[in-house]
Amino acid sequence: MSTTLKKTIPVAIVFVVALLVMMDYFIVTPPTDAAGKSWTSGVVKDLQNWGIILTAFSLGFGAVNLFYFHSKHISRRTPDQWMFSIWLLIVIVIFTGVGVFMGPTSTSYNWIYNASYFALSATVYSSLGFYMTSGLYRALRIKNIESTIFMVVGVIVLLKNAPALAVYFPTLSAWGSFIENVITTSAQRGIMIGGALGAISLGIRTMTGKETGFLGRLTEEEKGGGAP
Amino acid sequence: MLIIVWIFILGGMEMAKKHKPQFRKMTGLDALPEMVGRAAEMNRPVHFTTGLGSLTDSVAPQLVAGLAVLAYVTELCANYGVKIIYSVYQAQVMPIATELMKEAYVKAGKPEEFHAEESVRYLSGEQFAYASAVQGIAERERPAANIMIGPFYAESMLFSETFNRIGSIQLAGTARGYQIPFFAVVCDYLLIAEEIYAAGAYLSGDPVQVGTTRGQDYGKILALILMILGILATAAGSSAITSLMGM
Numbered sequence: 145m146s147t148t149l150k151k152t153i154p155v156a157i158v159f160v161v162a163l164l165v166m167m168d169y170f171i172v173t174p175p176t177d178a179a180g181k182s183w184t185s186g187v188v189k190d191l192q193n194w195g196i197i198l199t200a201f202s203l204g205f206g207a208v209n210l211f212y213f214h215s216k217h218i219s220r221r222t223p224d225q226w227m228f229s230i231w232l233l234i235v236i237v238i239f240t241g242v243g244v245f246m247g248p249t250s251t252s253y254n255w256i257y258n259a260s261y262f263a264l265s266a267t268v269y270s271s272l273g274f275y276m277t278s279g280l281y282r283a284l285r286i287k288n289i290e291s292t293i294f295m296v297v298g299v300i301v302l303l304k305n306a307p308a309l310a311v312y313f314p315t316l317s318a319w320g321s322f323i324e325n326v327i328t329t330s331a332q333r334g335i336m337i338g339g340a341l342g343a344i345s346l347g348i349r350t351m352t353g354k355e356t357g358f359l360g361r362l363t364e365e366e367k368g369g370g371a372p
Numbered sequence: 373m374l375i376i377v378w379i380f381i382l383g384g385m386e387m388a389k390k391h392k393p394q395f396r397k398m399t400g401l402d403a404l405p406e407m408v409g410r411a412a413e414m415n416r417p418v419h420f421t422t423g424l425g426s427l428t429d430s431v432a433p434q435l436v437a438g439l440a441v442l443a444y445v446t447e448l449c450a451n452y453g454v455k456i457i458y459s460v461y462q463a464q465v466m467p468i469a470t471e472l473m474k475e476a477y478v479k480a481g482k483p484e485e486f487h488a489e490e491s492v493r494y495l496s497g498e499q500f501a502y503a504s505a506v507q508g509i510a511e512r513e514r515p516a517a518n519i520m521i522g523p524f525y526a527e528s529m530l531f532s533e534t535f536n537r538i539g540s541i542q543l544a545g546t547a548r549g550y551q552i553p554f555f556a557v558v559c560d561y562l563l564i565a566e567e568i569y570a571a572g573a574y575l576s577g578d579p580v581q582v583g584t585t586r587g588q589d590y591g592k593i594l595a596l597i598l599m600i601l602g603i604l605a606t607a608a609g610s611s612a613i614t615s616l617m618g619m
Contacts, residue, residue, distance in 0.1 A: 195428050199464045206463030206494035213489050224512055265500040272526060275533040276554075283557040332549045335565045337595050339547040341377065342569030343433040345588040348381050349573070350436065354580050357440020357572035 381587030388583025400561035422522035431523035438522035440572030450480035
């Protein structure tokens with residue numbers, strides 16, 4: 145693939161689209177319409193609609209991938225896999241059939257969604273409690289100074305959230321609140337500021353064509369002559 | 373403020389053309405060859421996921437950062453002859469991921485070894501269906517290494533604990549503050565927030581890309597100065613800084 149197709153055109157599209165979206169967000173560019181919105185509003189809305197259409201197409205691509213992958217497992221009778229693959233394809237066909245012929249907002253579709261996926265989803269989410277407990281067990285083992293601090297802080301916050309203990313030991317509540325509202329919040333905000341600056345930096349690199357990770361790892365020639 | 377940060381970053385890029393800035397060591401990214409090497413020795417695959425990100429929402433930069441690492445890891449896997457499994461949540465990412473993984477195999481000189489339908493797996497667009505499918509891959513295929521870079525939500529603990537239980541070596545990175553502690557507790561290596569955005573620059577070694585992170589650091593210094601000035605001004609009864617920041 146030529147460098148123009150592989151890098152120049154995608155980077156140019158990213159630059160123009162990003163510029164339009166940012167202009168629409170930050171600047172009211174004349175000419176404006178009757179509602180006082182700049183001309184970029186309509187363009188950005190169109191771009192978003194294109195995005196929705198492309199996403200819908202890619203969903204079809206995903207469905208083909210699923211069918212191809214699981215049909216192969218079924219035909220090969222892959223141990224511990226093929227029966228799940230059959231079940232998955234059956235479920236896809238049922239959901240698609242009900243959705244297409246009765247509508248995705250129909251009572252039947254809602255029923256099968258709520259009776260199967262919704263219940264299973266809640267079950268998986270609930271199982272998170274067990275995973276967190278086993279993770280917590282490992283985290284609270286005292287191995288060095290850092291893990292000791294972690295354990296002490298963790299126990300204070302844990303006890304603070306136990307209603308009975310919070311009633312009998314109000315000091316715990318104050319300590320726990322201090323840890324949550326001062327120490328944790330300030331650290332979280334530090335992470336947020338750093339993350340936001342990182343995202344801006346990545347955005348600028350992407351817009352200017354310096355970040356090409358999403359296009360694959362380019363050779364020095366494809367990067368445009370290579371680094372000095 | 374945004375314009376100033378832009379100037380810093382563009383300035384950092386220009387300065388980097390004259391003098392290559394130094395990057396501090398990022399253990400998690402340095403460990404990637406070791407992780408893939410371990411998978412080669414154990415004859416097991418490497419699992420990669422970019423989490424729940426979509427290319428059209430606010431977490432898109434995290435997803436793009438994850439894709440940059442995916443390209444690097446795929447190239448490593450191609451060189452070491454290790455199978456890579458990329459679990460996809462958003463179908464819109466599939467064509468991009470397929471293309472960049474194919475390119476990585478071509479670059480490694482082994483295009484015939486890349487099988488898109490085996491390596492790029494669309495699982496589901498529903499959070500817990502996707503989470504269960506990833507857990508299923510972990511249990512059935514027992515990857516030797518698990519790399520998770522991108523936006524993660526409640527499934528972070530499900531993934532990290534499952535892969536930990538099957539003995540995978542794990543690298544996680546996210547800018548979502550609530551999930552960082554979960555990853556920190558369970559995973560072997562962690563990239564925190566801005567580190568994932570710098571990953572592409574770090575792995576590419578391109579001075580211009582590294583230069584942008586220098587500009588980003590100047591932005592952090594500016595934020596710190598404004599915070600200190602804000603605290604002092606507010607303590608003195610002035611709202612000048614908070615008004616300037618539009619707060």
